[in-house]
Amino acid sequence: MLSGIFLVAGANHLLHVDETVGRMERASLKNFALYFGEPDTLVILSGIVMLGAGLTFMSGYLTRYAAAVLLLVLIPITITVQVGQATTLGPLFKNVAIAGGLLFFILNSFTPVKPTHETTDSRTTRPQPDHLVHS
Template sequence: MTPIITVSKRSVQLLRIMVSGIFLVAGFGHLINIEKTVQRIEMASFKGFALFFGNLELMVILSGIVMLIAGISLLIGFKTRWAAIVLLLILLPITITIQVGQITSLGPLFKNIAIAGGLLFFILNDIQTFKK
């Protein structure tokens, strides 16, 4: 027998808003600081992983646009599961490229792991049940 878990509608809304915020800020940052973001990737330990996806400038621009669109979708609760999937698919290569291999600071790596956990909540749960 599967236990019933009760979750507050307000807590789900707050989680959605709070998780979306980092993607809105990062997406905007990618678009206004393209060169700086590309330089950060070029200095990363695992920059080869990012280079696998193609031209870095184009990837920064596309990821910025997608983070803004999916971030807004998550923020307002539109197609929440799909928005979370898209954001997780963007978060993973960024995490591998930038945070993995940074022995000096594990904080940013675990921040991204926590964000992935928030996204997984929306991917794995039927959010429609919270709209009652």
């Protein structure tokens, strides 16, 4: 569920490059983004990364790393576009909430629980956070 916003945003970055660049150029902290490169290149790269990491995150493969990549993309976008927009605090706090969700997956690794009895059916085991797995 958390990956959906990155899939939509990534697709929008790639399908509407000029609109996204325009939004970046209207942002009060646009110079922060310009520190990283040319706006067109940044929008295309962020779109590719959001789609790739979003699909990886959604699939559950390398979840921790995909969440870290998404967080690294979310931070500069949030600073550039949302911070400094006093009239649009909702999107800023939406991004803060998304960052919190990503941090949850970065800080909690999920691994399958090993059956404690030979009679335990492996199909009924559920992933548990590492700190709850007993070796």
